[in-house]
Amino acid sequence: MIKTEAALKERIKELTCLYEISSIIGDASADFIEDTLNNILFSLKKGFQFPLDTNMTINTEIYNISTTETINKSISINANITVFKELKGTLFVCLDPHKYTLKDFLHEEQLLIDNIAIKVGGFLERVAIQQNETSLKRQMEHADRLSIVGEITAGIAHELNTPLANILGFAELLKDSLKGSLNEKNGDIDKIIDNAIYSREVVKKLMFFSCKMPQEMQLINFVPVIRNAIKLLDATFRKENVKPIINIKGEDLWLKADSVQITQILFNLLMNAIYFSPKNGLVTIQASETKKNIVLKISDEGKGFIKEDLPKIFQPFFSTKPIGDGAGLGLSVVHGIVSSHKGNISAKNNIHKGAVFTVILPKN
Ligand SMILES: Nc1ncnc2c1ncn2[C@@H]1O[C@H](COP(=O)(O)OP(=O)(O)OP(=O)(O)O)[C@@H](O)[C@H]1O
Numbered sequence: 001m002i003k004t005e006a007a008l009k010e011r012i013k014e015l016t017c018l019y020e021i022s023s024i025i026g027d028a029s030a031d032f033i034e035d036t037l038n039n040i041l042f043s044l045k046k047g048f049q050f051p052l053d054t055n056m057t058i059n060t061e062i063y064n065i066s067t068t069e070t071i072n073k074s075i076s077i078n079a080n081i082t083v084f085k086e087l088k089g090t091l092f093v094c095l096d097p098h099k100y101t102l103k104d105f106l107h108e109e110q111l112l113i114d115n116i117a118i119k120v121g122g123f124l125e126r127v128a129i130q131q132n133e134t135s136l137k138r139q140m141e142h143a144d145r146l147s148i149v150g151e152i153t154a155g156i157a158h159e160l161n162t163p164l165a166n167i168l169g170f171a172e173l174l175k176d177s178l179k180g181s182l183n184e185k186n187g188d189i190d191k192i193i194d195n196a197i198y199s200r201e202v203v204k205k206l207m208f209f210s211c212k213m214p215q216e217m218q219l220i221n222f223v224p225v226i227r228n229a230i231k232l233l234d235a236t237f238r239k240e241n242v243k244p245i246i247n248i249k250g251e252d253l254w255l256k257a258d259s260v261q262i263t264q265i266l267f268n269l270l271m272n273a274i275y276f277s278p279k280n281g282l283v284t285i286q287a288s289e290t291k292k293n294i295v296l297k298i299s300d301e302g303k304g305f306i307k308e309d310l311p312k313i314f315q316p317f318f319s320t321k322p323i324g325d326g327a328g329l330g331l332s333v334v335h336g337i338v339s340s341h342k343g344n345i346s347a348k349n350n351i352h353k354g355a356v357f358t359v360i361l362p363k364n
């Protein structure tokens with residue numbers, strides 16, 4: 001009679017605990033997963049015969065939650081946690097090894113934790129679905145935002161083009177008319193011209209970025225395009241005390257591309273490489289071909305990227321340069337051009353020092 005009463009008491013405890021855990025999971029939010037798992041364990045503890053001497057832990061790839069810091073699994077029972085039919089973790093219930101043996105666990109207790117493990121798996125599935133939905137929503141919002149930014153910038157760039165050309169044109173006329181007369185205003189006019197040229201470059205990049213530039217695809221030889229771009233940047237290389245090293249096998253690397261846009265890729269990558277190079281640094285330009293692609297690698301000996309910046313460098317308006325030195329548009333222009341050529345661009349840190357950009361462009 002006493003035995004039946006004890007068994008009944010145990011059964012009631014287990015049922016209460018199951019009910020409690022179901023409510024915890026029902027109310028749980030995907031934002032507080034660890035708290036939820038913790039609450040589940042403390043409720044579960046109460047369902048066991050010797051709650052004070054029983055400790056438990058949930059171990060998954062991501063979470064390790066225990067009712068005590070020093071968990072000893074030598075006397076324990078366990079149940080697997082599966083998420084979308086895949087084994088993702090284990091629930092262990094452990095008894096104090098100094099006082100108990102495995103026989104002190106009831107058969108019902110194993111059934112109880114099997115049941116709870118299923119519930120925890122279900123909860124983790126729900127969390128995964130929710131997180132997936134949030135990430136999808138974020139991606140869509142991001143794409144939306146980018147296309148809106150694209151539209152707006154295209155509009156602004158277009159509107160600014162004509163007045164900027166006017167500022168530049170009239171400033172040059174004024175400069176011409178003041179030629180010969182030694183006037184301190186000459187320096188001011190040069191500043192107007194320099195700033196107008198800078199703004200025109202920004203507008204040009206904006207137009208590239210929002211893909212409002214017509215594309216002319218032709219069969220071109222990449223090698224002279226590279227040599228030409230480096231020649232055009234010769235003054236910049238010299239001024240910054242940086243040396244270009246060209247590493248190309250042969251003189252023929254043919255591909256179908258827009259040569260103006262390809263030059264734009266080279267300019268932007270080289271300008272960045274020069275900017276971030278130390279004095280007497282080397283910028284290596286390497287080009288080669290595979291069966292289907294042309295591969296361009298531009299590396300420098302500068303400071304490279306910090307880990308957090310790397311995912312952002314191709315985003316429009318991301319720049320670590322001081323204000324006035326960069327608009328953060330160069331790499332997004334490059335990215336846009338490479339994508340429109342159905343190619344691929346990636347960036348990483350060199351093994352020793354500096355950054356390396358790899359551009360892959362299909363030959364056809
Ligand atoms: N070679 C490089 N070494 C280290 N960091 C680089 C390098 N190239 C680009 N970056 C990082 O990527 C950022 C974005 O580059 P991006 O060319 O898009 O813009 P920017 O050079 O800052 O401005 P803009 O090109 O519009 O003048 C840079 O500000 C810098 O933080």
Ligand SMILES: [Mg+2]
Nearest residue numbers: 268272330331
């Ligand atoms: Mg740049």
